[in-house]
Amino acid sequence: MTEAAPSAAEPRLGTVAIIGAGQVGTMLGCALVGAGATASIDEVTLFDRDASVARESLSHGAGHRVLARQLEALEADTVILAAPVPAIVELVDELGPQLGPGTALIDTGSAKRAVVDAMRRSVPASVHAIGGHPMAGTERPGPGGARLGALRDATFVLTPFRPDPEALSRGRAVVRAVGASPLEIDADLHDRVVARTSHLPHVMAFALASVDLGAGTRDIAGALTSTGYLSATRLAGSDPDMVAGFLTANSTEVRGALHDLLDALTRLGAALEQGPHVLAELLRAHS
Amino acid sequence: MTEAAPSAAEPRLGTVAIIGAGQVGTMLGCALVGAGATASIDEVTLFDRDASVARESLSHGAGHRVLARQLEALEADTVILAAPVPAIVELVDELGPQLGPGTALIDTGSAKRAVVDAMRRSVPASVHAIGGHPMAGTERPGPGGARLGALRDATFVLTPFRPDPEALSRGRAVVRAVGASPLEIDADLHDRVVARTSHLPHVMAFALASVDLGAGTRDIAGALTSTGYLSATRLAGSDPDMVAGFLTANSTEVRGALHDLLDALTRLGAALEQGPHVLAELLRAHS
Numbered sequence: 001m002t003e004a005a006p007s008a009a010e011p012r013l014g015t016v017a018i019i020g021a022g023q024v025g026t027m028l029g030c031a032l033v034g035a036g037a038t039a040s041i042d043e044v045t046l047f048d049r050d051a052s053v054a055r056e057s058l059s060h061g062a063g064h065r066v067l068a069r070q071l072e073a074l075e076a077d078t079v080i081l082a083a084p085v086p087a088i089v090e091l092v093d094e095l096g097p098q099l100g101p102g103t104a105l106i107d108t109g110s111a112k113r114a115v116v117d118a119m120r121r122s123v124p125a126s127v128h129a130i131g132g133h134p135m136a137g138t139e140r141p142g143p144g145g146a147r148l149g150a151l152r153d154a155t156f157v158l159t160p161f162r163p164d165p166e167a168l169s170r171g172r173a174v175v176r177a178v179g180a181s182p183l184e185i186d187a188d189l190h191d192r193v194v195a196r197t198s199h200l201p202h203v204m205a206f207a208l209a210s211v212d213l214g215a216g217t218r219d220i221a222g223a224l225t226s227t228g229y230l231s232a233t234r235l236a237g238s239d240p241d242m243v244a245g246f247l248t249a250n251s252t253e254v255r256g257a258l259h260d261l262l263d264a265l266t267r268l269g270a271a272l273e274q275g276p277h278v279l280a281e282l283l284r285a286h287s
Numbered sequence: 288m289t290e291a292a293p294s295a296a297e298p299r300l301g302t303v304a305i306i307g308a309g310q311v312g313t314m315l316g317c318a319l320v321g322a323g324a325t326a327s328i329d330e331v332t333l334f335d336r337d338a339s340v341a342r343e344s345l346s347h348g349a350g351h352r353v354l355a356r357q358l359e360a361l362e363a364d365t366v367i368l369a370a371p372v373p374a375i376v377e378l379v380d381e382l383g384p385q386l387g388p389g390t391a392l393i394d395t396g397s398a399k400r401a402v403v404d405a406m407r408r409s410v411p412a413s414v415h416a417i418g419g420h421p422m423a424g425t426e427r428p429g430p431g432g433a434r435l436g437a438l439r440d441a442t443f444v445l446t447p448f449r450p451d452p453e454a455l456s457r458g459r460a461v462v463r464a465v466g467a468s469p470l471e472i473d474a475d476l477h478d479r480v481v482a483r484t485s486h487l488p489h490v491m492a493f494a495l496a497s498v499d500l501g502a503g504t505r506d507i508a509g510a511l512t513s514t515g516y517l518s519a520t521r522l523a524g525s526d527p528d529m530v531a532g533f534l535t536a537n538s539t540e541v542r543g544a545l546h547d548l549l550d551a552l553t554r555l556g557a558a559l560e561q562g563p564h565v566l567a568e569l570l571r572a573h574s
Contacts, residue, residue: 086563135513155510183510193504193511200498201519204491207551210573211487211544217480223442223470224480226422231518232488236574244567251559257498258556262549264494269545272538276373280531286497287523 014077025082029062039177084245131159141239195253301364308344312369316349326464371532428526482540
């Protein structure tokens with residue numbers, strides 16, 4: 001418990017520093033600024049290694065001020081890491097040992113095993129660290145891609161990795177402050193399911209977007225693009241660095257999911273040769 | 288030209304019979320009933336081999352009355368075939384030879400080569416036949432899946448297959464009557480592009496929907512289902528018979544598209560092993 005905690009049930013978030021002011025950081029920052037004192041938040045600060053991104057995020061209302069140096073974030077009561085997963089892992093290893101006792105640390109990466117492993121090895125037990133993954137957002141990168149209200153009632157996964165009730169309590173307070181619903185699960189279980197419900201759909205969207213429509217089709221492709229195609233390729237608009245980050249950080253599960261998908265596509269391809277009745281039966285089993 | 292055509296520019300559609308009263312037939316029927324006299328339509332009749340489907344379509348306002356027997360459709364000035372592609376091919380071969388001189392015949396299938404081949408072999412030259420494909424609709428089967436207004440400004444492909452200006456003129460009149468935009472292209476070109484922009488996304492959606500999330504995940508899978516997953520699997524809600532119909536009718540192009548997709552997925556899987564930077568570069572090339 002921090003000294004300033006108003007009650008056992010609701011810990012103070014105090015000053016909140018967000019490192020990484022892209023779409024996810026901006027979305028969280030806007031929600032936290034909006035929550036303000038009702039969530040015991042004194043101030044929200046923003047840092048991004050690209051200062052212009054931090055300023056843009058600030059202009060969207062995602063914080064009260066921009067930090068000039070990353071190390072200033074160490075002074076906050078609550079530190080939120082909102083970057084591609086490999087960058088989160090680096091930040092945990094770099095900043096973790098320097099965090100003061102009683103500080104809360106949470107991240108937003110969509111692969112959790114790599115992050116909590118880094119927290120376990122680099123963050124002192126006196127720091128209340130927990131993995132986090134807000135299941136909301138858009139495929140548009142950068143502060144301008146943040147959609148207000150996206151977190152409202154969204155699932156916000158929390159992955160505790162060592163016995164620390166205060167870490168869980170502070171994590172829940174962050175989730176409540178942004179209006180989301182906490183789901184506490186093991187990092188491995190998260191990574192297995194999300195590989196199939198989120199990471200694989202990203203791989204598919206980029207793969208479909210890469211399929212050439214053929215010579216001489218440029219003029220008509222737009223007119224022949226169905227809403228189904230737009231849905232199926234929407235995620236290919238996502239930030240390639242973010243996507244590459246979570247795919248490689250969760251590569252074992254993604255590889256398994258991709259294997260299952262290739263199997264299913266191969267089975268459908270084989271049924272295609274057997275006529276509409278056989279194929280319809282296979283499709284029916286999948287719908 | 289029919290005897291009743293009011294002008295050279297705008298042929299009469301007269302009485303219109305729709306065979307197949309599912310989602311597509313209902314969508315067209317509602318638009319044609321709405322257009323009515325302004326599109327020189329005297330009456331819209333509906334037939335479906337499942338009489339309850341035809342009655343349901345009628346209750347949505349997709350026609351003025353239901354035909355008791357399919358052969359009654361032969362009396363119409365304009366006949367529209369709205370069924371899965373293999374059923375359209377059968378209808379063309381069965382009804383085509385019985386159509387009277389001056390009748391207009393158009394279909395709605397999303398694979399066109401098989402349909403225009405049937406039209407060429409089975410429909411007398413005195414009948415104004417043309418392939419058609421309204422690029423609109425939803426993934427919900429049956430009359431209840433029809434969305435009013437879906438055709439407004441949608442692309443409606445017309446695939447002429449023999450010199451017959453009147454067939455094109457009547458086809459365009461149907462397209463205008465439902466509020467869509469005509470696109471006249473060769474059946475083969477249509478099939479090549481649509482294999483990639485529509486048929487392949489359907490295959491992918493069914494394949495993704497079939498990927499097992501793993502044991503013990505049932506309770507949490509819903510909470511971990513991203514909007515990206517819902518977008519990517521939406522088309523798996525489509526009528527399996529309709530989907531199997533167009534996939535098998537367009538199997539050569541679908542096979543080619545599937546091959547390209549498997550290639551792209553395999554390349555992405557290989558890049559996954561090479562770390563986030565290599566993978567991000569590949570994703571960037573696809574986004």
